[in-house]
Amino acid sequence: MKSPRRWWTGSGERQKSCNPPDCGGEAMMGEIYVLLDHSKGRVDTLSRETLALAQQLGRAHGLGVKALLLCGPSRSAAENVAGLQVDEVLVASHQRLEQYDPDAHCHALTRILAQDRPLAFLMGHSYQNIDLAPKLAASLKCGLVTDCIGCRIDGESMVFVRQMFRNRINADVRVRSPHPWIATLQSGAGAGNDLLEGSSPVVERTVDLSGLAHRRTVVETVGAVKEKVDLAKADMIVAAGRGIKRKENLRLLEELAEVLGAELGASRAAVDSEWLERDRQIGSSGQSVAPRLYIACGISGAIQHVVGMRNSANVVAINTDPDAPIFNLAHYGIVGDLMEIVPALTRKLREEKGR
């Protein structure tokens, strides 16, 4: 499988040394724990990526790595994790852990992490963990860095890289708190999916969740749309972002899509503005696509969009802002007004067709 293109590679530059009071300037020792999210008995891709990153950090810095799995009594996921190269797979199973329940998950993790106090606890930046991680961090009174696009060990401390100010600025963040330092990691933050296989002992961890009130009930799960447009199979996509400014301008993109035989796609901003239906949304809250040609029109390239389209074979970006991050992963970039460029492109393609 082709590994996803990394859209941001980190600076690699070593930071000035800094001794947190609890580490005394020694090299870092201890363990990194990784949460394995799973569905239908399989560990999900983002968790595998996060674990691959932990394995890499562990090898480079002599740190132990343990995987942590919460599951229901059927333990179907636990069968599939013994083949990972980690020091231990910790499995906590309980009826209350069958489905995601923030109270039960937080309680179980708090018990295990407060007892073991690993150096760091890494989770995938999934919708579930966005809901869970801050509650867990408050429960443990530990620092949490969310939505990380990179993570490195710098001497005796860890540096988490994330974007701030609506993805315009990167920040190197250090946690000042007792261990574990908690982080949620974006897809692409680590080495990709190069997970080391091996064998590891499975260690049962019992968690007592009796007496824990049942507060959150999932009433219904609903799909975004009834007749879903399947963009995953599209050969070419013309995608609209905030930069198209008005619904009327969508016509220009429709004409381009028509002459190319492409599907229309949209960033979240374009869907929220009701320029396109939600079934055409591409990104973390929409579909993941991998067409041969992706033309991003007025899309800035926020990570939430990028994770859904970075496997496109050829990316053309049209944007008025020369600093827009979309140009970092584009193969062809055009800085300019899409209201002029797109019609010119449509004309040119029609002209050639007519020949």
Add this chain to the structure above:
Amino acid sequence: MKVFTCLKETPSRDTRYELSPDSSWIGNAEVTHEISECDEYALEEALKLKEQHQGEVVLLTAGRAESEKSMRKGLAMGADRGVLILDRERELSSPYRVAAALEKVLQDQEYDLILTGTQSDDYGYAQTGPMLAQLLGLPHATIVMQIQVQEDRGSVRALREMESGWFEWVEIPLPAVLTIQAGISQIRYATLRGIMQARRKEIRKIELGGLGLDLSSMPHLEIERLYFPEQTSKAEMIEGTPDEIASTLVDRLRREAKVL
């Protein structure tokens, strides 16, 4: 129905950022501020709940003294009153500390629901809401797109966004904390009458130092360095008139990329 809405004032969404000389923070001297985008949607939801269930909407902000201006806008939109925790030295720069300050103020207040944005336009950590819920011992739900209060059941149903175009309705007992997603509704404008009324509405100011919090004992996220994302672009930048650009691009797509 009494709803607290936690608002944060952040740099305007069209800010073109500069960095401070030591790269520890943004350096723009004259940044205008506004209510963080998700928080504005949270306020809109709170105001809709007030229309449906009567009651009161209270704004709660931790920030600099100038935040009062953004709070006045919230009051003009229809909120009843406000509480401003004055953080003059920017000590509340980590989500746990913000949550602890908000918790302290909320401890002796009555409420049915606390709403806030899913994430802020500055740090964007998306932590304060769930942390506040945990500190208050309340249930929570994040990334909420619709709210239905079930007064007879003493609960709230929330539609949560999930991966890949899926959503789920969850039900949790009141009082609860919900974090609201941006872009879910049409935000109302303040009317002229609302603006006039807002001038007379109360904003109670509390000094952060007066809350008696031991901030130094709380988890802190230290921003070591800010920097603009490295331009790792290998893109061929195509320049010229629109027609020239179109010709060049079609040529590249045909000969190099071989997609046409």
